[in-house]
Amino acid sequence: MRGMMAVLRKELADHFASKRFIILFLLIYLAGVAAIYIAGQNIRNEVSESTRFVFLRLFIVSGEQMPPFPFFMSLFVPIIGIALGFDAMNSERTSGNLSRLLSQPLYRDSLISAKFIAGVVVIGVLVTSIVAIVSGLGLRMLGIAPSGEEALRLLLFVIVTIIYGAFWLGLAIMFSIFFERTAVSALASIALWIFVFFFVSVIAESVANAVVPVDQNSQLDVLIRNEEFHQAISRLSPSTLYGESIQVMLMPEFGSASAALMLISIYTSGMVPTPLPVSQSLLIVWPQLVALVALTAVCFAIGYIRFMREEIRST
Amino acid sequence: MSQPVIETSDLTRVYGDVTAVDHLNLRINEGEVFGFLGPNGAGKTTTILMLLGLTEPTSGNARICGFNPTREPLKVKRIVGYFPEKIGFYNDLTARQNLRYTADLNNIPLDGVEGKIDAVLRKVGLSEVSERQVGKFSRGMKQRLGIADVLMKDPKVVILDEPTSGIDPQGIEQILGLITDMHKQNITVLLSSHQLHQVQRVCSRVGILSKGRLVAEGSVEKLGMEAIGGGAYRIEIQTAEPEPKLVELVQKLPGIISVQSSEKVLVVNSDRDVRPQLAKAVVDSGALLVEMKIEKYGLEEIYMKYFKEG
Numbered sequence: 001m002r003g004m005m006a007v008l009r010k011e012l013a014d015h016f017a018s019k020r021f022i023i024l025f026l027l028i029y030l031a032g033v034a035a036i037y038i039a040g041q042n043i044r045n046e047v048s049e050s051t052r053f054v055f056l057r058l059f060i061v062s063g064e065q066m067p068p069f070p071f072f073m074s075l076f077v078p079i080i081g082i083a084l085g086f087d088a089m090n091s092e093r094t095s096g097n098l099s100r101l102l103s104q105p106l107y108r109d110s111l112i113s114a115k116f117i118a119g120v121v122v123i124g125v126l127v128t129s130i131v132a133i134v135s136g137l138g139l140r141m142l143g144i145a146p147s148g149e150e151a152l153r154l155l156l157f158v159i160v161t162i163i164y165g166a167f168w169l170g171l172a173i174m175f176s177i178f179f180e181r182t183a184v185s186a187l188a189s190i191a192l193w194i195f196v197f198f199f200v201s202v203i204a205e206s207v208a209n210a211v212v213p214v215d216q217n218s219q220l221d222v223l224i225r226n227e228e229f230h231q232a233i234s235r236l237s238p239s240t241l242y243g244e245s246i247q248v249m250l251m252p253e254f255g256s257a258s259a260a261l262m263l264i265s266i267y268t269s270g271m272v273p274t275p276l277p278v279s280q281s282l283l284i285v286w287p288q289l290v291a292l293v294a295l296t297a298v299c300f301a302i303g304y305i306r307f308m309r310e311e312i313r314s315t
Numbered sequence: 316m317s318q319p320v321i322e323t324s325d326l327t328r329v330y331g332d333v334t335a336v337d338h339l340n341l342r343i344n345e346g347e348v349f350g351f352l353g354p355n356g357a358g359k360t361t362t363i364l365m366l367l368g369l370t371e372p373t374s375g376n377a378r379i380c381g382f383n384p385t386r387e388p389l390k391v392k393r394i395v396g397y398f399p400e401k402i403g404f405y406n407d408l409t410a411r412q413n414l415r416y417t418a419d420l421n422n423i424p425l426d427g428v429e430g431k432i433d434a435v436l437r438k439v440g441l442s443e444v445s446e447r448q449v450g451k452f453s454r455g456m457k458q459r460l461g462i463a464d465v466l467m468k469d470p471k472v473v474i475l476d477e478p479t480s481g482i483d484p485q486g487i488e489q490i491l492g493l494i495t496d497m498h499k500q501n502i503t504v505l506l507s508s509h510q511l512h513q514v515q516r517v518c519s520r521v522g523i524l525s526k527g528r529l530v531a532e533g534s535v536e537k538l539g540m541e542a543i544g545g546g547a548y549r550i551e552i553q554t555a556e557p558e559p560k561l562v563e564l565v566q567k568l569p570g571i572i573s574v575q576s577s578e579k580v581l582v583v584n585s586d587r588d589v590r591p592q593l594a595k596a597v598v599d600s601g602a603l604l605v606e607m608k609i610e611k612y613g614l615e616e617i618y619m620k621y622f623k624e625g
Contacts, residue, residue, distance in 0.1 A: 096403020
């Protein structure tokens with residue numbers, strides 16, 4: 001435990017002093033502030049006297065020039081996770097430090113756990129600070145303080161985002177254990193990120209259309225079945241799981257994790273949905289959150305098992 | 316005899332169909348400096364990794380001070396200092412920061428750390444560069460910092476894997492001097508190397524490893540005896556004319572192991588330096604001495620002999 005604290009201190013000191021951290025912080029800061037600023041400009045057209053949760057709208061509204069804030073988070077948080085983890089183990093190995101480290105009184109699992117925890121702490125600091133900064137900015141622009149419920153929803157948004165970042169961190173650390181060269185592990189992580197971010201949805205759509213063909217004259221139940229199929233496949237991607245979770249968190253009126261199914265239900269019932277309490281929203285995305293945590297655990301466990309059994313030769 | 320500090324019994328490690336270490340039995344006692352010799356790929360590093368629990372033996376077991384490195388890795392790592400073959404440090408940290416991290420990992424109380432770092436840096440002669448980034452160190456300096464790193468935890472046992480490879484003669488001298496110091500402090504040292512002359516100078520006992528097997532073990536002198544059938548000296552005498560009487564005279568001298576004669580040249584193997592006696596024998600036999608050469612058998616010959624056989 002003492003050894004683990006030593007590694008944790010060292011890793012945190014390294015992260016916070018690194019150029020990598022400063023670059024990531026600037027990147028996410030610029031994107032976040034720009035997104036909220038544009039949203040603040042456009043929010044007056046979107047809300048009326050009767051709108052509840054005005055403060056949360058700030059995080060959803062987008063202008064023509066800028067996508068909304070959560071989009072940037074879903075784009076950058078994986079990059080942060082990958083950037084913090086892709087060379088966690090293989091750089092120790094190639095620099096000749098790993099043999100020396102593991103001949104100190106330190107369990108191997110302490111080393112890998114400490115690196116993971118340090119990464120999660122850094123992600124936590126980045127995400128929390130950026131949300132705090134843009135909230136402050138929003139507060140100034142709108143002149144409306146968030147209600148207790150809005151603050152709670154924002155907090156949940158932060159937590160879910162940190163979990164999502166932890167998933168990518170775990171994945172990157174796993175690749176850093178499997179691949180000896182840092183360039184290869186970085187590339188593997190980024191390739192997977194591009195795949196889940198851009199391609200899974202496309203693949204899911206074409207598979208769904210192949211299995212349940214739809215056209216303009218299709219019946220509603222066929223449309224729904226097609227959409228459900230699409231959902232089921234795209235939920236294999238952590239990016240989808242995250243997107244659905246934060247959508248429900250930031251939009252209280254969302255009674256379903258799927259935007260398309262939500263629209264269909266409004267269309268068929270003709271009822272405008274009422275906002276749900278936080279606990280109900282949480283209940284809707286609980287499966288998504290559990291899946292994200294489980295995926296993180298799986299990545300971590302695979303890397304862990306491999307590392308525990310590995311021969312530590314200084315080459 | 317007390318319990319050996321390092322002991323292996325039938326230690327074996329198999330990679331696929333290659334046996335890297337084959338039923339190795341080693342015993343190293345407290346305070347010994349043991350030279351672990353062998354060509355590249357003989358299994359030296361693999362043995363060391365098993366001693367430290369950095370890889371698991373296929374069969375057999377190792378013990379360090381009675382602890383099993385696979386089952387009780389922390390107990391072993393608390394008392395063993397390891398200098399890996401390709402040692403590395405955090406290049407963006409200073410020498411002092413690197414050692415501070417080692418101290419932290421070893422749970423050295425905070426109030427004693429700085430003094431301890433000063434002491435080990437002084438010992439390896441790096442006091443003046445303690446605040447410099449290790450990335451700017453020369454290879455020799457890094458190797459010495461490696462020794463300092465090993466000494467941070469006050470080890471009972473030190474395992475050095477090729478500590479002198481790739482550095483200049485002066486650097487080698489410094490490292491060998493530091494090993495001698497460790498010996499004086501009664502630290503048990505396992506020194507793996509293929510640089511024979513250095514090992515010969517600092518080791519009290521050597522073991523020669525070839526293809527995973529220990530082919531010879533003992534003091535350098537003892538191995539010399541074994542290597543050339545008992546003799547440690549080889550003396551060549553050249554006379555002006557062949558002299559048959561000389562062979563008889565030489566064979567009567569004390570300490571002679573064998574005599575081979577061919578025409579004018581006589582080759583004598585002995586366990587001591589018998590040159591004065593030989594010179595007298597030559598004169599007594601009436602032959603005219605042209606040349607007398609002596610070769611002392613060192614580790615090199617021993618090494619060559621075992622590796623030719625292996």
